[in-house]
Amino acid sequence: MTNVVVIGSQWGDEGKGKIVDWLSERADVIVRFQGGHNAGHTLVVDGVSYKLALLPSGLVRGKLSVIGNGVVVDPHHFVAEVEKLRAQGVAVTPDVLRIAENAPLILSLHRDLDAMREDAASNSGTKIGTTRRGIGPAYEDKVGRRAIRVGDLAEPETLPAKIDRLLTHHNALRRGMGVDEISFDALHDELSSVAEHVLPYIDQVWRLLDEQRKAGARILFEGAQGALLDNDHGTYPFVTSSNTVAGQAAAGSGLGPTALGYVLGITKAYTTRVGEGPFPCELHDEIGQHLSTVGREVGVNTGRPRRCGWFDAVLVRQTVKTSGITGIALTKLDVLDGLDELKICVGYTLDGKEIDYLPASQAAQARVEPIYITLEGWKESTVGARKWADLPAQAIKYVRQVEELIGAPVALLSTSPEREDTILVTDPFEG
Structure with missing residues (x-):
């Protein structure tokens, strides 16, 4: 058994809520390690939708849930979100929820x-x-x-x-x-x-997690925003104010890095981003509108529309390296159903020169142009597929092409917001 760190491999909104909820059934402890209440997670359990922002997703499953020291806590929002969950029948008590005593407050x-x-x-x-x-x-x-x-x-x-x-x-x-x-x-x-x-909820989280680890508990570390919003490794200055890469799971919880095991990168089958900043593969045409409409690309907590574009393998490949991603959970493949052809960005041109990375310079990021390959689409529906045999041949080809381009295998494949509509290739907790 191993502990698992879940991060977004793009700019966030990759569907981490469902995957964390799906994994939480296999976990004993769920830990938030960075961010605040600025990133929403939607969980759909038995047809009931739970919208979370600050609280760890494991609460819906009654698992021990921890808000680590790397999180900034708005106490008023905390109280409101606790009450909202209780109104939906979720038991929220100090028995299942702890907050690090050294977490800063948002006022x-x-x-x-x-x-x-x-x-x-x-x-x-x-x-x-x-x-x-x-x-x-x-x-x-x-x-x-x-x-x-x-x-x-x-x-x-x-x-x-x-x-x-x-x-x-x-x-x-x-x-x-x-x-x-x-x-x-x-x-x-x-x-x-x-x-x-x-x-009533405060605790020495570093001690609690160490005790849980020594007792053999499976610990799931839940990131908030995507890795491309990392304060160091993202599209600076259009980033969040914390580190969102996998290494922050240790610093933001007080559990040493040797306790971290499998790193699962949640990856959308296309690309979206909210807010300002560079987006090399952004689409302003009918395909972009299709992705937005079919994918229901609106922020959970903010209501802001998400910008949409083709899958950018350059960005995800870079995140695989900066976060040490072991495998990915590919989400929202069904949004691509029915398209005649699909494109994947495999590189950029910058001032006439081909490059295979996103440069750190803000000016250079704004100038890069995507280099695409084109794949045949599929007409059949992938919604609700729970095994590879349920997928169209061209959909499987698309997934395999993504794996090859980013340098990481697909561990899970999500085919709808429902938690059971998931194809498991590798159980992250088993390494």
Whole structure:
């Protein structure tokens, strides 16, 4: 048995929710290790849809679920999401949910700053396309060593000094933006109003996970955004504010890297992205509209439409290397049903020269042009296929071509949002 890290191999929205839910039945512990409530997961279980943003997907299965120190936690959203799940009949108690005591908090001042910056950038044409939920500013305060963390709520006597330190920074920014300052009392009241709802769940997550590992538990690490939004290895500056590659599972949970085993890269059979930034294979034609409509490409939490394009093997191949992906879970193959022909990007041209990678330079990323190969499509439906024999020959050929181009095998193939509509090739927990 081995522990499994699940990440998105593209720009997110690859269908991680279903795959994590599918794997969670085989796991004992599910861990979120980065991000905040800016990335949604939709689970469909027995016809019931569960929409999660901050809480680990394993809660729906009643598995021990952990929010690691690499996550930034909006306490108000946490309370609301817990109540939403409870209303759907899911038991959410400290017996099944823990939060790392050293996870930073997202506060209203972070959301304010996020929105003000996006508005200003929008007016100047330089916006990043954030969800305005305070994720970036909260991470800034973390690395700036002024964050208020979950565990601080248990020590109210230490809060005044921490509030003063945080407000010294944020009120200076607000003055510069011509916005009213935040009072000490307002922030103190905000923290006090949620403390009793959050404190029952806090724990020394690093110790808990070590104990679980030594006891032989199967641990599933659940990433939020895709690897191409990684703060170091993504399309910077159009990225998220945390590391999203597989290595972050160790740093964001407190469990050492030797405990990480199989890395499963969730990979959509075409490419989508939300927000601003380069997208070499983006389609603005009827095929792009087809992918958007049939794939229902709208953000779970934000409602933002996703940009759509052909499968980009260059990007996924790069993620296979930067995250050490062992195998992929290929999702939404059924969206390609009925197309006469399919294209796959196998390289780029940059200023007349062929390259086999996405350059780090923002300017170069904007100039690359895709090089495509064309494959024959298929007319038969792949929806609900649960074994290879159910797939059209051309669909199998497409999958095999993807495997060859990215340098990683398909471990799972998803053919609909329903968790049982999955073809298992390799069980990640068995290595």
